[in-house]
Each structure stands twice: as structure tokens, then as C-alpha cells.
Amino acid sequence: MTDRPAANRLPFILPGFGMGTAPLGGLFEAVSDQEAAATLKTAAEAGITYFDTAPRYGHGLAEERLGRLLAPSAGTDPVISTKTGWLLRPRPDGSPGEVITDWTERGIRESLEASLIRLGRSSVDILYLHDPDDYPDEIRRTAYPAVRKLRDEGLIRAVGFGMNHSGPLASYVAEFEVDVVLIAGRFSLLDHEALTTLLPLCAKTGTAVVVGGVFNTGLLADPSPGAMFNYRPAPAEALERARQCRALCDAYAVPLPAAAIQFPLLHAAVNSVVLGCRSAAEVTANAAAARFPIPDELWQRLARAGFVPEQLLDERTG
Template sequence: MTGRLPFELPRLGIGTAPLGGLFEEVTEADAAATLRAAAREGIRYFDTAPRYGHGQAEDRLGRLLAPAGVTAPLISTKTGWLLRPRPDGSPGEVVTDWTESGIRASVESSLDRLNRSSLDICYLHDADNFPEDVRRTAYPALRALRDEGLVRAIGFGMNHSAPLAAYVAEFEVDVVLVAGRFSLLDHDALATLLPLCLRTGTEVVVGGVFNTGLLAAPSPGAMFNYRPVPAPTLARARRCGELCAEYGVPLAAAAIQFPYLHPAVSSVVVGCRSAAEVTSNATASRFPVPAALWRRLADEGYVPGELVPA
């Protein structure tokens, strides 16, 4: 879609929470190999946040992107939370700070870790329960940083679509990142958020298309939305995989490409912790998915009927 952004979002990006050690540590060598694989695949959009490994994900992007050969990277990060290190310099707690000074300090520290003079996108991070703080200080502060040129585009990033929709309705929002709420297993963003973004020209980045791993590899040990998967959800994911297999399509390909069926969606970001995952996900994003499969998935409730290609 053509929206508010002063640049075109790449169709596929990498989420860097795994590079910050989400669920398990990633070595420096593996992080570098992950970014080299991204360069080989032509991927140049990276989503990160100070909370990913207490700044580790941002720091790794700042140090490793150029040596990896990634050209003209487009980076989104987040604000609203400050890293409070211990006296010995090791990572400490992460605290909310929606004040003007807190937002500026967070953005400036991200710029230092990322080794950049400006950010392409900055999201207010998990601001679900802080509407008054957003209204009073956080959003005006972020807008001022955009006016100054420290940030090119601003928005909100979170895991719930209802508060995202409320913010899009109230504020001038360039782009939103919604995670886990527009997938083959969860259509929550379709009710209000996506139609609203289409009307307002707010671009949408979708994360969490695997619902924390379940749709990448449905198994009893998989995670679903950051928790152990319930048996009925596991069965549903496996059934989705069976339907895809009937058409010779990997489940991951349908999961990654599903959000593109909605015209409000500009980009999908997928978390990767290794070169192999980058290559696999990039391949899945290009795998041909026939309209007949989308129709079959719609018949069993995995795809909203109105989004099935003609």
C-alpha cells in the first residue's frame, strides 16, 4: 500500500529478539552468520528494541551489519522503556519511562548502540496500558524527535490489536507493528485494526506469524504466544500443516505469506537466530502458494474468506 512512510518498506524483514537471547543464547558467531545470510538473501529491514537482551540485539546490529555486507539497512526500534544497568555495568532491570526526557534518552541510547545518526522507524513499545502517559508526554516527544529528524517515522508496536487501533484512531501514526494477532491461527487484527489502517494510510508490519514458533514446527514442545502450546491449538496447527502438505506447500510458507493477503500489510518480520533460519524463511516467503490452498484454508477457518485471492 502507499501510506505515510517516506520510504518503501521491504516485504520481508528480520525480527532480532532472538539475537538478544530470547529463549536461548545466540553466540556472536551465530549472530554474525545470521546477518551474513540476510545480506545474501537481500534482506535489509531489521526490527529491534532495547529490551531485546538488554540492548544486545541493537548492539549486534550496530557492530555486525556492515561487516555482514548488508547495504542500506532499514532499522526500526522501540522506546518507552529504559535500561537501568547495575553499578558494575552489567544488564539490570528494564523500566517504563514515558516522559519526554525518558523517550529522548531511550532513542539516543539506541542510536549509540546501533551506530546511527537517525532511526528509520521508532515505535512506542507495549504501550497498551499507558494511554494517559502516551497522550501527555510519550507521543508528543516522539513526534518532536521526528520533527527534528532523529526519527523518520513513528508508530506503535505491541502484541494486542485493540489498543493499537485506539492509538491509530487518536493519533497521526505512520506505521504500526502488530505481533501474533494476524496469523493463520489468530485473526484478531482483522476486526478493527487493519481496516482502520487501510482508511488512514497507516502502514502495517506484522510480526509473530509463527505465533512464537508453533506454525514453524507444530510439536508438543512448541511455544504458542510465549507459552507452552495447549493440546487443541497444537492439533489445529497440525491440521493446517496437513492441508498445506496436500498442495505441496510448506506450512511456513503459508504462515509467512498469509498477512500479505490483506492490503493494509506492507511487511512481515520473522525472528531468526541462525543463518539456516534466515535462508529457510526467505525461501518460504517466495514459495508459490496456489489460490486453491488459500480457499481450502478458508474453508477450515485459517484464512478469512474475504481475503482469499480470486
């Protein structure tokens, strides 16, 4: 997977493949410090230079580990994105406590300042407003103006929105000047929701697009009984569809994860795909899948079966 220097608002090029750090914060199961260190070391060795994190990932643990355990690179500095809109409130004993929303300028600044301390950085490349689905008035009045100020001050290089639903995200892109969006789970082999409004709008506005959740919480990595689909146990219909998709990939000797990872980049508006990794083995497997050659015939077969929108292949060949 190569970097895609598509025309957009960003003052830098987003690597085509990045690593999400929610697993390093203990998403679904705990990860030891040693495992986290090995994961980040392997990512650096694999040439991964984009890392996405957030205060809510393990109540600051993912950010702290990324800042402490990611070894300095001898080449280009990595691209780092984090998120804001939620404040961490520890208990008196110092253990993780509650997470509260705060879209005020003071709250946005406090969140970023704490993130920078955990990351050991003076600035980050992207600051996403994190899951602001239900807060359009607060975003309009205080949060968006606040992140614009942070960009003007050089504390961040790009303003973004990160969400799990493409409709509200498209509304924000239409209303504001947004440098980049992170859409999770809504543009995959099993879910084409983002194609209808968000991606065409981003192409028009020059908003860069990062796609996460390409495995839909695991189902497209391994469609076995007990697999998760969008953070819940996979229903029978989704499990069957994933198995059908895997069978088509098997017929071309292509691993299902390879098709799942590379699918979003069929759309010209998509700049990068980020994958959460909890181990060195996952980093190695995902990096290999991102580079695995996929024949055009397989994309065409997946399109006939409804896993790939036909228009993507028409645009690709046109």
C-alpha cells in the same frame, strides 16, 4: 515476497520481508557472537533490508550486535526500526539490570540516544512506542508529542506503535497520526484478531502495517509436542489446529511456514512481515519460505477450514 509500495504515510517503502532481532538478544536461548554475525551476514546475502530491534531485546544486546555486525550494504541502506518507552538500568558492575518504563520526553530521548549509540547510527527509520497498552494517559501527554518532535528533528523518519494486542493499538491509530504499526501474533493462520478493527482502520488512515509473530512463537513453524504458542506451551487444541493446517499444506506440497509467512500479505493494508531469526539456517529457510509459490487452491482450502478469512480471498479476486 516483493516490496509493497502501498499508499501510506511512510516516506519510504517497507520491504515485504524483514528480520526481527529478538533472538539475537538471547530470546529463549543464548546466541553467540559468532552465530549472530553469521545470521546477519546471511540475511544481507539473502537480500533482507529491513531489521527490527529494541532496547529490551537482550538488554541492548540485539541493538549492539545489529550495529556492530551488520555489514554495510553496497546498495540501498537498510531500513532500521527500534523502540522506546523503556529505559535500561545496568547494575553498578555494568551487567544488565532492570528495565523501567519512562514515557516522558526526557525518557524517550534518552532511550533513543542510547539506541543510536548501540546501533552506530545518527538516526533510525522507525521508532515504535513499545507495548504502551496500560499507559494511554502518558502516551497522550508526553510520549506521542515527544516522538513527533524527534521526527520533526530528523532523528527518526516515522512514528510507530508496536504491540501484541490489536484493540489498544487500534485505539492509538484512531486517536493519533500514526505512520506505522507493528502488530505481533494477532494476524496469523491461527489468530485473526487484527482483522476486525485494526487492519480496516489502518487501510482508512493510511497507516502502514508490519506483522510479526506469524508463527505464534513457533507453533506454526513446527507443530510438534512441546511447541510454544504465544510464549507458552501450546495447549492441545492449538496444537491440533496447527497440525490440521500443516496437513492441508502438505496436500499441496507447500511447507506450513511458507503459508504462515505469506498469509498476512493477503490483506492489502499489510506492508511487511518480520521474522525473528537466531541462525543463518533460519534466515535461509525463512527467506525461501517467503518466496515459495502458493497456489490459489490452497488458500481457498485453508479458507474453507477457517485458517484464512474468506473476505481476504474475495478482496483478492474482486
